[in-house]
Amino acid sequence: MIMKTKEIQEQRIAIIGAGPGGLTLARILQKHGVKTVVYEREKSPTSRQQGGTLDLHENSGQWALKEAGLFEKFQTLARYEGEDFRLVDKSGKVYLDEVTDKNNGKRPEIDRGILRELLLDSVDSTCIQWGHKLTHAVPLKNGIHELHFENGHVDTVHLVIAADGAFSRIRPLVTDSVPEYTGLSMVELNIKNVATSHPSIAELNGHGTFFAIADHKSIFAQLNGNGNIRVYLSFKVDHNWLDTCEIPFNEPDKAKQQLLQYFNDWDESLKDYIRFADEAILPRRIYMLPIGLKWIHKPGVTLIGDAAHLMSPFAGKGANLAMRDAAELALSIVKHENVDQAVQGYEKKMYVYSSQSAEESDSNLKLCFSDNAAVKWMDLMKQYNDTI
Ligand SMILES: Cc1cc2nc3c(=O)[nH]c(=O)nc-3n(C[C@H](O)[C@H](O)[C@H](O)COP(=O)(O)OP(=O)(O)OC[C@H]3O[C@@H](n4cnc5c(N)ncnc54)[C@H](O)[C@@H]3O)c2cc1C
Known part of the structure; x- marks a missing residue:
């Protein structure tokens, strides 16, 4: 494990949002001795039902959990049989009926609520400020930002990382693009x-x-x-x-x-x-968001997950990418002496892989809602299965 130098440990780093991206980032940074504060608008860990199930992919969600030191625990919680997949048309005619080999599954499922608990249990609970909804951030000088919250709280930080999802309040600091x-x-x-x-x-x-x-x-x-x-x-x-x-x-x-x-x-x-x-x-x-969205780098601020590259769920990649971004950014921060260079390195890499996924999501969405979609989806899945 790389422990950070005193200089970087003294930087105040704020993460906005305790979703899969924000929590994975906090966990990996903390594992390497970098302290963060996480601001989350929800009042408590149980104030909102977290939604359905996610399949975590090897090169993104699963890799991030390995970097977080949580993969073994994940394996005990994951549902490998959850990868089974059945495709039909409106008559109920079956086009695909895939049953996963339970010992060799590539994309096991986990309920979002369970994943969140896994991540929450792994971070220093005092770093999470529940009931803090960010309203806006004001850039000061030298990359320092002043964060303003609905409850009146104000914080001043050296780096703010937006993990606040589709309608990010931080995104306008770096781009005019909107979903x-x-x-x-x-x-x-x-x-x-x-x-x-x-x-x-x-x-x-x-x-x-x-x-x-x-x-x-x-x-x-x-x-x-x-x-x-x-x-x-x-x-x-x-x-x-x-x-x-x-x-x-x-x-x-x-x-x-x-x-x-x-x-x-x-x-x-x-x-x-x-x-x-x-x-x-x-x-x-x-x-x-527009496919391939990039922004001119601004010191002291960056985006991960849906805040950076919101896409439709038709490639099942959003949460996986949020976790990959978190791991890429955290590892870049702990490897560089200079935080700004670390952030730029992350952004450069993230633009490449996230735009590929955004293309895929968009093309899958179009295919799903075109004529004879069941046949087309079956062909796509067969091609995909041949490549893994
Ligand atoms: C129907 C549907 C199905 C999906 N299925 C899949 C799938 O199978 N696989 C997959 O990988 N992805 C899937 N996704 C996408 C996935 O849900 C997102 O990509 C993922 O949750 C993004 O993670 P994130 O951490 O970036 O943001 P989020 O999960 O949106 O988390 C953002 C967090 O920030 C908090 N927040 C927001 N605004 C503020 C604020 N102003 N101040 C403080 N806190 C704030 C929120 O309360 C939340 O906790 C699906 C999406 C949808 C809509």
């Missing part, structure tokens, strides 16, 4: 305890991901570690559709009836993903 709507809106549903409550859908779904695509729509469903299935209905629609479609998303029973009408001519077994949903229904628009 653009991808043309896709999603409706998120949750079916509880499928094994006992709905065995038919548990069997249809299998242990991993179930993907039904046709007619510029899709049903994407994933079994989570807690026995629930999280379902994402996707629609290729105008930006304002979620406001104008008149689906009462806050009245789940009525909303489900209306959502079913959009899948009227889909197989009955597929419609059960909507019928059996419990709990809240969450509509969301999918945004992306």
Whole structure:
């Protein structure tokens, strides 16, 4: 382990956001003796449900966990069977039915909440300032920034790292680029305890991901570690559709009836993903930053994760890249004597790999919502499987 020189240890480094990117960064820096403060807008670690499941890839998410010294623990928490994948069209015709070799899985799944706990347990808990929503940052001189929070707190730091996701409050310091709507809106549903409550859908779904695509729509469903299935209905629609479609998303029973009408001519077994949903229904628009976004380097500030390269989820890479960025930046900081050179080295490398992933996400999204998408997705997956 490289321990930092006194000079760098004396720099005040702030990370905005305790998502997968921010926490991985804090952990790896702390492991190398570099102190940070992490500001997170959520009130506590349990104030928000963290969402569904993620598959962590070897060269990004898994590599970052190795650098964080958390890979062995991750392996005990990961679900290797969660890699199973079934692809169908709207009639229920099966195009792919992949069952993973449990001893040789490449992309095991982990629930976001479990991953967050793993990372939170590994960092010095006093470094995280919960309930601190950054409103803006003011550049002073020599790369020093003054950070302002909604609760009135102000901090002055030598380096601020934006890990605050899609609508970063730090990003405007380095670029005018803003996230653009991808043309896709999603409706998120949750079916509880499928094994006992709905065995038919548990069997249809299998242990991993179930993907039904046709007619510029899709049903994407994933079994989570807690026995629930999280379902994402996707629609290729105008930006304002979620406001104008008149689906009462806050009245789940009525909303489900209306959502079913959009899948009227889909197989009955597929419609059960909507019928059996419990709990809240969450509509969301999918945004992306311009592919290959770069900025002119500014001393004392940088971006990681969605703040740097927000992309659609159709390559399953966002969280993986956030963790890779975190590891790349942390290792660059601990290897360089000069923090500014370290940040520039990270930015140069990150632009290359993140733009490749952004291209892939965009091309996958277009393919998914084109004609005969099930056949095209099957061909893409076969090509992909041949290359790993
Ligand atoms: C439907 C869907 C499915 C996805 N599936 C996958 C997948 O399978 N695999 C994958 O790799 N990626 C997936 N992604 C992408 C993934 O969720 C993101 O890329 C990833 O979470 C980005 O991590 P991050 O740490 O950069 O930001 P985030 O996870 O967004 O974390 C940002 C953190 O910053 C905090 N924050 C925000 N603003 C402020 C502020 N002003 N002040 C203080 N704190 C703030 C937030 O509360 C949050 O804790 C998916 C995304 C979506 C929408």
